[in-house]
Amino acid sequence: MPEEYRLILKHADEDGYTPDIDCYMRHGGYETLKKALAIQPVEMDGKQVTPQEQIREEVKKSGLRGRGGAGFSCGLKWSFVDRRSGKPIYLICNADESEPGTFKDRQIIHKDPHQLIEGMIISSFANDVHLAYIYIRGEFPEGARILNKALAEAREKNFLGKNILGSGFDLEIYVHRGAGAYICGEETGLIESLEGKRPYPRIKPPYFPAVLGLYMCPTIVNNVETLCHVKHVMNLGAAEYSKLGTPNNTGTRIVCISGHVKKPGYYEIQVGHATIGQLINDFAGGLHDGRKLKAIIPGGSSAKVFKAGEKFKIRKKDAEGNDVEVEMDLLDIPYDFDTLMAAGSMSGSGAIIVMDDSTDIVEALGNISDFYAHESCGQCTPCREGSLWMSKALNRLNSGGGRQQDADYLLKIADNIPGGRTICAFGEACSWPVQSFVRKFKDEFEAKGAAAEKSREESAPQPVPAK
């Protein structure tokens, strides 16, 4: 059986481990920051390489991929930052954690806030950032208090403020609270929200945060977990760090498992070192007695659903580096970024939702669609209307007013939302569940609609036969 590998949550659940700075420092906290600030410029190929460039290069070499949803290379994202504009560069930590099924950032913020702050200071130093924000969702008031206290402690020890530890580097970090809107997790919506406006996502191009972000200045938005990893990349060095996990899927990842399992919870693994089956059966204790697996959502509610028993043809590189196609059972898929993508879904925010055979799949999709109908920001017609129509059609189906053709009707709507018709990826996020649930469980959707039609027919007043 694979074991947890705790890097980010190494201390979080230890007895007596507290979120205050003394405890963090007793466990080696802020040593990596000191190391990073002490890096000297080096000469390479006749060129002077600054400490900042060296850190950015380490992060790139580590293979670190974003843990917020898209799994985009962190080093690459940083390399897009416009450093020539002369405008200030901002860093924003995305602590909006609102993808249904996800509860990992909460653990870090509540139990080890200084790890995040240290990661943010290093990331800010590496990117010449002097003002950074933590955008935390409004429903985490306790998290905001903990972070504010931690920031005050860090300021007192001069890990923040002017001339940090005598390095000449200045940085201030503030906590900014959201107010209950999911779309604030989308990075450009988040930026609008941080500017004090409605969180309407911005269209890309031209508004790539790396060029035109907060206050139209270059901006980096990274997830809480990603920023913590930056600390570990600098602590271990890129070479050591990238030995964790699997090629192109390096490091560790906190996987949140919820739904119909015996031991729901968060488990930190080396990326790709446990399969979906192992995560569900070994880590999360398996299904409840007597129950069979029905479906798995592998990466937060936006990810396409997997049906129990599905098989996949996955393209992989063999030992010699040739492309080969292998057949894989759902439960044997290693939990990483690339294989899940190859299987037609995604590891997204690292949240697995398990549904057993007691689940009414039409109701489950109805629940998800209500979420998206409620959370669409409303800027784009396909998303605003589409998400609402889907939720209405599903509510109708679930309250006995459906039709057999509703399955196709749902697919028609869902297929017309994504693919460049909307400003942000919410369009995809709301249609993927519908596309995958309805295609994979079509018989259940049709049966529900057909049953409703039949019962309406039976209860309809019969024409009086002519004598």
Add this chain to the structure above:
Amino acid sequence: MTGKIFNYEDKRREGNHRMAQMEDQQDFVVPSGLESEIDELITHYPEKRSASLMVLHALQEKFGYLSKQAIEWTAAKLDLEPVNIFELVTFYPMFRNYKVGTTVIRVCRTLSCALGGSHKLHGHLCSKLGLDPGEKGPQNTPDGKFTIEFAECLAACGTPPVMMCNDDFYDNVSNQEADKIIGKYRK
């Protein structure tokens, strides 16, 4: 699992209605302690407008809701038009421009919690408080003590069902637990 159907048309109409009748709070005064807290918050940002959400949180925490006066006060404080603030209050689910009970209970309605019994918990709480278990929107008890509503995923999906009472967070809430929690806030 899904309960009563969302009625968006009703919601929209209700929204317009609310806009026309913003809650009037004649005796609205920001105590000087709170005002200096707010002034400090504004210094966190290179542009004043950025502080809007934080100022609204501070005011809502103090007054329980955001009245016409609170909205106008915030706008003036940040050199904005009232509509710039009003549009935030109407967009962000956590802000409200109507009075609520002393304790606002928010039960998570999203998938993992629904699978873990949160809709039953919501129903139980509603019956306990003498409210309609089938209603999804906010409901107030006549004595002004409680407001109950559904919220979307509260990021604790591994320990369902999950709910919040004002700023306090509760997970793994059984019906007995829920009764105890209500008892605590009834005082």
